[in-house]
Amino acid sequence: MLTQTENYQVETIRDDFPILHQEINGKPLVYFDNAATTQKPLQVIEAIGQYYLDINANIHRGIHTLAERATASYEATREVLRQFLNASSTDEIIFVRGVTEGINLVANGFANSILKAGNEVVITAMEHHSNIVPWQMACEKTGAILKVAPINEKGELIFEEYVKLLNPQTRIVSLVHASNALGTINPVKNIIEEAHKFDIPVLLDGAQSTSHLEIDVRDLDCDFFVFSGHKVYGPTGIGALYGKREWLEKLPPYQGGGEMIKDVTFEKTTYNELPYKFEAGTPNIADVVALKHAIKYIQELGKANIAQHELELLEYATGQLIDVKGLKIIGTAKEKVSVASFVIEGIHHQDLAVILDQQGIAVRTGHHCTQPLMKRFGILGTTRASFALYNTKEEIDLFITALHKALKMLR
Amino acid sequence: MAEVKTNINEVQDQIIDEFGLFDDWTDKYEYIIEMGKKLSLMDEKYKTEENKIKGCQSNVWLHSELKDGKVTFEADSDAVIVKGLISMLVRVLSGHSPNEIFSTDLYFIDKIGMTQHLAQTRSNGLLSMVKQMKFYALAYQAKTN
Structure with missing residues (x-):
């Protein structure tokens, strides 16, 4: 070697x-x-410039060459991310601003369609505020209860205590894959396995893990995984949420607007298919386009x-x-x-x-x-x-x- | 009034002169640290939530009193560099009339190269501290008028 x-x-x-x-x-x-x-890296910086120099157009509906070019480049990143995370379909990759928005999207969806009074949400004692506050807001709205799995002096999750928190009232486990303040890598595979015994979905906050660890969402069997582009050598203001198709279909849209609709009348709107159901409005096209160059950079090394x-x-x-x-x-x-x-x-x-x-x-x-x-x-x-x-x-x-x-x- | 106002500026100029002696950042910061360590400890009874100016990283407490038309300040922080910086603010502003304090341009901060500490509002609460000192002065002025 x-x-x-x-x-x-x-x-x-x-x-x-x-x-x-x-x-x-x-x-x-x-x-x-x-x-x-x-x-x-320069590859990312140049891609942002190149996008505005050669490609810029609004995506998905324009019938002109630039619009096709922009759409192709935007969707190419989705495919790069699908491979990067080993998701089964690009439908399961939603572009978001970053981890914070991704967790808010899921927490909102749970608050609006799944959580009821008396239900429980499990997090850990080492969460970033962005994986605490959205769930507190969801709990406040629904009457659900936030449960916190404790950690030991070394900053490791006390696994038995976590397992004890799981019960038929638990609706989701949302936890950090690797802690930003401590560095701790959580044994997420075992954590997910335990949650799945009760059919509880698990969201992984991959803000700190994605640049360091191999991420295989199918092997981990997590139900949601979210990461920020700017922490993996990509641009700020862009990230991705992976969700298992069944969960993304179950959750209501996060924001309403253009792109996320199928038909709009004043009486009723039907929503677009995945992943567009969660991508209202003109997205951050340039940074999506540049993000794939950051991923490629990591993959090449x-x-x-x-x-x-x-x-x-x-x-x-x-x-x-x-x-x-x-x-x-x-x-x-x-x-x-x-x-x-x-x-x-x-x-x-x-x-x-x-x-x-x-x-x-x-x-x-x-x-x-x-x-x-x-x-x-x-x-x-x-x-x-x-x-x-x-x-x-x-x-x-x-x-x-x-x-x-x-x-x-x-x- | 104009005469006393020069007083505040005299103190500012004094500080600028003191810093003029230093030719590298180490000396400058060692001096600030020394001032921070020397700043007389604030009476614990004034370290209240009310007197706390919350920064993201360090805490600053500020207490003020009006006596015979002059404002006195006492301040403290849990971080020694911030403490050194606020000791200079106290040295410049304490013991003057509300109007002088309120209308003073604190040019010494820029002249001694410490402006960056004012910009980091979330980090150390120093800018909030300056604002709070001026706010007290304004409040006392309103009270006495």
Whole structure:
């Protein structure tokens, strides 16, 4: 087997990401805020420009060449995503703005057609606000009850406790595939298996998993899977919701408008077929078109190679972080994506971020939109370094040096 | 009135001079951190929800009083850099009349290169802090008029 350095040319990869080659506050940029959003390769940036230069037209109904070109390019992404997620049909791929909109779409559908008073919705203690609030709103509307599966000190789901929450009143389990704040990868296959024993559907929030792990929705047997394009090297404002056909057919439309209709009279409107039933209005065509180039980029590098590279970075960084005096890693699950979240005794994370930024290091600090999770650990927030396919060990060295300098200043 | 107004600006100019001594960011931030550590601790009784200016990442508390026509401010934060920054705001604005405080242009923040901390409203609540100080001044002014 080739070693990682032999088959994974990170310097060549970095050439595809022009944004990385700049100085921040006079220091080379070290971008470790990848869990918030990843940078975009030239292939994606150029595809957006190319779309507006050569292709732009509204899709699906125009009988002219540009409209056909735009439609073909838009629908080609749907097919790329179908393969990427291994869905059985492009009808099961709905374009949404991102994970937040995808979860809102499903939660709204459940609130409007499935949830009744006394029913239950199961989430976990490590959810992002975007997988808490839409369900709280659905529960408020219907009288359903939100149940939260607890986690242990390492930031792992307590599986037995999760199983105990499942009962004939449970209507859906909605959980994060990989935690943005901790890095924990949930054992989703087992989680889904348990839920299916009660015929309960499962939604996976793939915001953090999609760029790191192989996603095979049929193998996972999840009922819904949602991810954001901007976290997989694609444009902002575009993502996809996968839903099993039977579920998507069961759910009512999310928004009304053009595209999602079959016939409209003032008396009654009939809705379009899948996937268009959920795509009201002119969509974000340019970013859909560009998204396939991000997916192709990942596929060409190979997710297994990317994952190996990122895990090496995570191990390298974690090894150095644990030697820092007073530092505690938050999220020490056995299975993790490349997220190193930590707190340092006596140091406010915001102070740390300011001094790191002065040295060109971009990390994320705060509660990471997971306030209940932070409360669970009894902290206000963490400092989080998250690694992507273009990061290097040299950057981690710069980060660790900058961290020591910051601590020297702040202590 | 014009005379006292110069006073506020004198303090601002003093701070600008102090920062003029530093030629790199490390010294500058070390000075801010030092000021943050030195800022006298706020009386716990003032650390109320009401006095809290909530930022996304750090908390800032602000208490004000009007005595003999002058406003005094006390402030605190759980983050030391923010504390250093607010200690400068307190140093500049505390002890002046509501009208002076309200009409002051806080140019020193830009001159010492700290404007970025005002822009990050969600992060540290510093901009809210400036607004709140001016708001108190305006409220006292309305009360005394």
